[in-house]
Amino acid sequence: MADAGAPLAPRSERRRQGRLPGGLRLPGIRPGALPVAGDREWYRRAVFYEVLIRGFFDGNDDGMGDLAGLRAKLDYIEWLGVDCLWLLPFYPSPLRDGGYDISDFFTVHPDLGTLDDLGAFLDDAHRRNIRVIADLVMNHTSDQHPWFVESRASRDNPKADWYVWNEDDTRWPEARIVFVDVESSNWTYEPARQQYYWHRFYSHQPDLNYENPEVVDSMLGIVRFWLDIGLDGFRLDAVPYLFQQDGTSGENLPETHAMLRRVRKEVDAAYPDRVLLAEANQWPADLVDYFGDGDECHMCFHFPLMPRLFMAVRREQRFPVTEILAQTPEIPAGCQWAIFLRNHDELTLEKVTEEERDYMVTEYVKDPRMRRHMGIGRRLAPLLDNDRRLAELLQALLFSLPGSPVLYYGDEILMGDNVYLGDRDSVRTPMQWSPDRNGGFSRGDFAQLYLPPLMDPVYGYEAVNVEAQRRNPSSFLQWIRSMLQVRKQFPVFGTGTFEVVACANPSILAYVRSPVPPPAPEAEGGRGRRGRAAAAEAPPQPGNPVLCVHNLSRFAQPAALDLSRWPDRTPVELLGRIRFPAVGVGTYGVTLGPHGFYWFELLSQQAEPGDLVTRGLG
Numbered sequence: 001m002a003d004a005g006a007p008l009a010p011r012s013e014r015r016r017q018g019r020l021p022g023g024l025r026l027p028g029i030r031p032g033a034l035p036v037a038g039d040r041e042w043y044r045r046a047v048f049y050e051v052l053i054r055g056f057f058d059g060n061d062d063g064m065g066d067l068a069g070l071r072a073k074l075d076y077i078e079w080l081g082v083d084c085l086w087l088l089p090f091y092p093s094p095l096r097d098g099g100y101d102i103s104d105f106f107t108v109h110p111d112l113g114t115l116d117d118l119g120a121f122l123d124d125a126h127r128r129n130i131r132v133i134a135d136l137v138m139n140h141t142s143d144q145h146p147w148f149v150e151s152r153a154s155r156d157n158p159k160a161d162w163y164v165w166n167e168d169d170t171r172w173p174e175a176r177i178v179f180v181d182v183e184s185s186n187w188t189y190e191p192a193r194q195q196y197y198w199h200r201f202y203s204h205q206p207d208l209n210y211e212n213p214e215v216v217d218s219m220l221g222i223v224r225f226w227l228d229i230g231l232d233g234f235r236l237d238a239v240p241y242l243f244q245q246d247g248t249s250g251e252n253l254p255e256t257h258a259m260l261r262r263v264r265k266e267v268d269a270a271y272p273d274r275v276l277l278a279e280a281n282q283w284p285a286d287l288v289d290y291f292g293d294g295d296e297c298h299m300c301f302h303f304p305l306m307p308r309l310f311m312a313v314r315r316e317q318r319f320p321v322t323e324i325l326a327q328t329p330e331i332p333a334g335c336q337w338a339i340f341l342r343n344h345d346e347l348t349l350e351k352v353t354e355e356e357r358d359y360m361v362t363e364y365v366k367d368p369r370m371r372r373h374m375g376i377g378r379r380l381a382p383l384l385d386n387d388r389r390l391a392e393l394l395q396a397l398l399f400s401l402p403g404s405p406v407l408y409y410g411d412e413i414l415m416g417d418n419v420y421l422g423d424r425d426s427v428r429t430p431m432q433w434s435p436d437r438n439g440g441f442s443r444g445d446f447a448q449l450y451l452p453p454l455m456d457p458v459y460g461y462e463a464v465n466v467e468a469q470r471r472n473p474s475s476f477l478q479w480i481r482s483m484l485q486v487r488k489q490f491p492v493f494g495t496g497t498f499e500v501v502a503c504a505n506p507s508i509l510a511y512v513r514s515p516v517p518p519p520a521p522e523a524e525g526g527r528g529r530r531g532r533a534a535a536a537e538a539p540p541q542p543g544n545p546v547l548c549v550h551n552l553s554r555f556a557q558p559a560a561l562d563l564s565r566w567p568d569r570t571p572v573e574l575l576g577r578i579r580f581p582a583v584g585v586g587t588y589g590v591t592l593g594p595h596g597f598y599w600f601e602l603l604s605q606q607a608e609p610g611d612l613v614t615r616g617l618g
């Protein structure tokens with residue numbers, strides 16, 4: 001349970017009580033907000049769950065999910081066993097980009113509730129030891145935001161330089177257009193100023209000008225406001241694009257990293273247990289820069305890994321995954337990858353080669369309507385043709401590869417999508433709670449719903465819903481829940497080292513996650529600056545290594561594993577706690593069924609058989 005009396009840093013304490021020196025009251029402070037007790041690196045062991053509040057549960061019968069509804073479903077979220085919620089943008093917005101077009105940074109969209117509703121929800125979540133992070137869109141605002149309304153009105157108003165303006169639309173031609181299917185330029189003309197404004201996304205989302213110190217200060221104020229309210233951190237949207245520079249792509253610039261260091265400094269100074277999670281759709285070498293030297297973001301989504309998981313299972317070969325992981329540099333101590341299969345966006349194909357993109361489109365796009373921007377607008381289950389074994393295999397990879405898993409609401413029941421809806425609404429339909437009216441999502445009229453729920457015979461709410469799956473012990477939902485329980489028992493999945501196990505069969509992806517060993521005298525060669533820092537600073541961890549073996553093929557496969565690094569260990573399968581033959585000389589043989597996987601704890605010989613139970617999770 002949350003410990004409201006947990007010791008806090010003096011400045012945080014003052015903030016919590018709503019006082020500043022001189023008796024001033026900070027606008028965002030909520031006296032009595034409940035923190036979650038626990039260690040500062042909680043995010044390295046956490047499982048995240050991404051929620052579209054509008055799509056989760058309707059608490060006031062108006063056809064839209066809201067904060068009251070989300071609060072009402074905390075029992076479910078706690079039962080499922082996730083550690084941290086990630087809320088998609090809940091701020092006032094004209095909703096032309098799912099809320100990523102913010103028109104007021106300081107309150108809640110009236111459709112979703114009030115700041116008080118948010119406070120009550122946060123306290124309830126924290127009482128259950130569930131943390132909550134939210135999207136923070138630093139790069140741009142809506143064109144309806146009062147800052148932009150003022151900025152666009154003339155060339156000499158007080159906000160004139162809060163956005164990026166230019167006389168013509170030819171500057172920075174090297175910067176790519178992100179939404180290449182709907183935008184033809186990163187510049188849009190504003191007749192009132194007879195100038196163009198810069199936008200990396202939709203033309204209704206003008207980019208803020210971070211060269212202007214007032215913009216920087218305002219954004220830092222927004223960060224403090226929400227952390228004072230009690231958020232446990234932010235997913236920082238679209239961070240690579242904060243600055244522009246002649247002759248560059250305008251991505252990953254040193255000034256952008258300097259800005260992130262300022263944000264981190266602010267967080268570290270007053271909110272040491274909060275987390276910054278970067279959304280940077282970049283290649284691994286650029287991605288790791290968002291950790292800085294442990295002084296930028298605590299976490300970063302591993303974008304290039306995601307499509308390669310789908311590639312690997314379709315090719316039935318481990319290579320796409322092992323290759324991208326081999327290209328991924330080590331990360332500083334205290335940092336963590338966020339890994340995911342699907343989210344609220346399209347399955348992005350930005351960070352793959354042309355050839356790989358063609359392959360993914362051929363394999364996964366059965367209808368041109370499924371294309372969205374540079375990717376594929378589908379949910380997990382339809383991408384896998386609703387193959388339960390394949391879904392379990394991909395989740396097993398997600399739960400055991402290095403990083404903290406991020407689940408997307410509805411994927412735990414294998415919800416479908418609706419590719420006839422516009423933009424990325426295809427994957428944002430209402431959560432399916434029961435076979436009742438509107439899938440139990442809302443008691444409003446069907447015509448009022450923000451989007452229609454799925455009603456087809458395969459994925460519709462009568463066939464796929466939480467209520468039915470909770471009653472069925474062998475449902476996918478129950479299976480996911482038990483996987484979360486296993487993961488919780490083995491923190492090595494979050495914090496352990498990662499080593500691929502050699503196996504001649506290319507369809508087998510096997511690796512060992514080991515507790516971090518005690519620091520050794522520095523071995524020269526092979527490890528970069530980040531790796532050395534990680535090894536030197538991370539404390540040794542208790543526990544045994546865990547061996548994970550996955551069959552990426554749809555046929556049964558033999559796996560002859562080179563376990564010579566773990567001699568004399570006895571593998572104990574994690575889900576059933578069944579003891580397997582000890583590792584001996586030569587390769588270790590395992591046979592896996594189609595898309596099968598095993599996770600084994602590698603017990604040392606001294607472990608007593610009494611430590612084991614014969615069946616069940618023990």
Ligand code: NOJ
Binds near residue numbers: 100
């Ligand atoms: C990334 C978000 O995930 C996406 O939904 C949004 O359209 C862009 N950023 C622009 O804010």
